[in-house]
Structure formats: C-alpha cells, structure tokens
Amino acid sequence: MIQSMTGYGKSVLHLPSKKVTIEIKSLNSKNLDLNTRMPSYYKEKELAVRKKLASNLVRGKIDFSIYVETTAEVTSTKVNKAVVENYVAQLRNAMAIDAADDIELLKMAIKMPDALKTEREELDENEWTQIDTHIDEALKEIIAYRTDEAKSLEDDFKLRITNIEVALEEVKKLDGERIENVKERLQKALTELKVEIDENRFEQELIYYLEKLDINEEKVRLGNHLIYFLEQLDTADSNGKKLGFIVQEIGREVNTMGSKANFAVMQKIVIQMKDELEKIKEQILNVL
Template sequence: MIQSMTGYGKAVLQLPTKKVTIEIKSLNSKNLDLNVRIPSYYKEKELPVRKKLAAALVRGKVDFSIFVEMTADETSTTVNHGVVKEYIQQLRNVVQTGSTDDVELLKMAVRMPDALKTEREELDENEWNLIDEHIDVAIKEIVQYRTDEAASLEIDFKQRIANIKMYLEEVKALDGDRIANVKARLKKAIDDLKVDTDENRFEQELIYYLEKLDINEEKVRLANHLDYFLETLATPDSNGKKLGFVIQEMGREINTTGSKANFAPMQKSVIQMKNELEQIKEQILNVL
C-alpha cells in the first residue's frame, strides 16, 4: 500500500489554563526534511518528537508545530511595580512641571527595559504526557491522509500501466510488418541502384542489419518491468524510490524500442507509451 508524501494532521488539547494545538503538514521531498516549532518550555522534548515523526513519516518536507493559547485569567507576564514607579518618578523629574499627565508617563514607563517581567514556565510532565498522546493522534491523522490520497494515485498508476501494456501489444503485433517493410525498403534501394548483386551476400547483410533492429529483448524486459511495478505497488510498504527506479528502467526499454523501430506505425505506439510513462513519473515524485 503506497502513501503520498502530501498530508495534514491536527489535534487540539484543552488544558485547565491553556489550549494546545498540534499541526503537522508534509509535502514531497527526496529525503526527510523536518522543521519543528514548539514553545521554549517544551524544548527538552524536541528530540523525542523528531524521532517519533521520523519513524512515522519516513520521508517528505514536514512542518510540525505546537501552538499554545492561554485561556485562564492568570498570565506569566506581570508588571514590575517598583521599576515602573521609579521610571515614572524619573520622567516626572525630567519634565519638572506639575501639570504632567501620569497616564502619559505610565505609557512611556511600561516601554522601558524590565518594566514587565515574565516568569519562565517549567515543564509539567503530566501535561506533556497528554500533549504527547495528542501528537500521536495528529500523526495518525496525517498518515491516514497520506494513505487516502495515495489510493487515487494507485488507481491512476494501474490504469497507465495497463495502457502501456496495451501499446506494447500493438508493438508486438506490428513487429512482423516492420521487418517486412525494412526488407522491402532495402531491396528497393538495391534495385534502384541498377547493379548486379549477390543474393547470398545480400541475405547475409540483411540478417546482420535486422539483428541490429531486433527489439525482442526490449519487449521482454519492458513486460517484466511492468509486472514488477505492479508487484511493488501491491506490497504492504510504500516504496516510492523503488518504483522510481523501475520507471527509469521502463523508460530505457521504451526509448531503445523507439530508436530501433524504424517504422512509423510502431513509433506512434512508442510515443503513446512515453506519454503514459511521463504521467507516472510526475506522480511518483509524491509517493513515499
């Protein structure tokens, strides 16, 4: 069962004082490109999170985020009263007028250094255990998303492989006419020269020439590659890289067949095979 590398997963956890939102997004990439953004007080858990994501998602450009929204009345940031009062007094001394508006002084004072103090929140292991469980939920959701998206890709792959097989059968059916056509063209070229020829020598040279145009090996190898592609597609694991290698081999056989065809009707079938293969190549880049 193949998986797409494109996916999205989300989980929301409501705690007594905060709302925690976990998001995972992924796009296609040759390797695992993991970007993790979490609040500073969860930083010590970043490495286990990375390992968990790498094991579950394997490959792709992955963005993982934990957003925290405080929902309680309490806040970790408070006004440093002593510092603000001292700033106001200093500002009043600078102005040295009795009509100074204290509200305006307060606005200036809270912008000064250390006017606000933030107490660092320590990691609560029980809280993190709940978050970790919801990370698993988000991972499960993105994996399901990838699987669902890949299902349509698999249908498309099978259809295009069936099309290539159909065009390959056309190539096989045209091979006899192709050889006859090549012989007739060569014979006509010799006759047009209006010279005496040794028939035995002509037959020997013709056999040598036709051996160079023989595509039996290409037909057999292409058929094997098509079957192997379907076998790999049916395995329990998603093997995007292996499928990519198989496609490369299929392309070589199709290109060689086209270069040896030397027969317009056969070349049309080869072009159709190339078109189907290009469509598979574009989509296989998104397979895990």
C-alpha cells in the same frame, strides 16, 4: 499499499489554563526535510519529537508546529512594580510636574526597559504526556490523509501501466510486418540502383542489419518491468524510490524500442507509451 507524501494532521488539547494546537503538514521531497516550531519551554522534548516524526513519516518536507493559546486569566507576563515606580519618580523630577499627571507618567514608564517581566514557564511532565498523546493522534490523521491521497495515485498508475501493456501487445503484432517492411525497402533500394548483387552476401548483410533492429529482448524486459511495477504497487510497504527506479527501467526499454523501430506505425505507438510513462513519472515523485 502506497502512501502520498502530501498530508495534513491536526489535534487540539484543552488544558485548564491553555489551548494547545498540534499541526503536521507534509509535501513531497527526495529525503526527510523536517522543521519544528514549538514554545521554548517544550524545546527539551524536540529531539524525541523529531525521532517520532521521522520514524512514522519517513520522507517528505514536513512542518511540525505546536501553538499555545492562554485561556486562563493568569499570565506569565507581570508588571515590574518597583521599576515602574522608580521610572515615574524620575520622570516627575525631570519634568517638574505634580502627582496629578501620574497617569501620563505611568503610560511613559510602562514603555521603558524592564517595566514588564516574563516569568519563564517550566515544563510540566504530566502536561507533556497529554501533548505527546495528541502528537500521536495528529500522526494518525496525517498517515490516514496520505493513504487516502495515494488511492487516486494508485488507480492512475494501474491505468497508465495497463495502457502501456496494451501498446506493447500492439508492438508485438506489428513486429513481423515491420521486419518485412525493412526487407522490402532494402530490396527496392538495391533494385533501383540497377546493380548485380551476390545473393548470399545480401542475405548475410540483411541478417546483420535485422539483428541490430531486433527488439525481442526489449519486449520481454518491458513486459517484466510492467509486471514488477504492479507487484511492488500492491506490497504492504510504500516505496516510492523503488517504484521510481522501475519506471526508469521501463523508460529505458521504451526508448530503445523507439530507436530500433525504424517503422512509422510502431514509432507512433512508442510515442503513446512515452506519454503514459511521463504521466507516471510526474506522479511517482509524490509517492512515499
């Protein structure tokens, strides 16, 4: 079963002093393009997170984020009391004002360098274990999103392939008429020239010319490629690159068939095939 590369997963963890939100977003990309954003005290776990994301999501432009919101009254940022008192004293002396204006001085001092200090938060392994579990939940959610997103893609692919198969059957029916049409046009052209021709030589040249216009191999290969595409679409794994290669082969056979057709009715059908194929190409870029 195929998966789309477009997806979104989210999980929220409520801890005693904080709320941790984990988000994973994914868009289509030829390879794995992974970006992670997390607080500095979780950075030592970044490599493990990247490996987990890569093994589960495989391909796509992936943005992974951990947002932390403090919910308790305790904060890691504190007033550096000694530094602020020193600033206030210096400002009072510099400005020669009394203690009655200390509030204004305090407002100025708190904006000075080192007036506030932030204590570095250390990684809590028990806390990370809970976060890691919620990362798994977010991964399950984005994979489910990708699978659901791919269902509409799969239905569209099957419709387009069916349309090409129907067109191929029409081409097969027209092939005999096409050959007769080519013979008649050549014979008519020679008749209009009003010259005597060697019938044996004419037959030889005609056979050579018709061999160049023969599309039997293209019809067989195109039919096989269409079957193979549907088989790969129904496999357990999602392999967008492989499906893309098959689409390229389908396009090659359709193009060759069009260049050899030399018959207006058949060329119109080939154009319909190309139109269906272009719609597949647009969507196949989003398949994992």
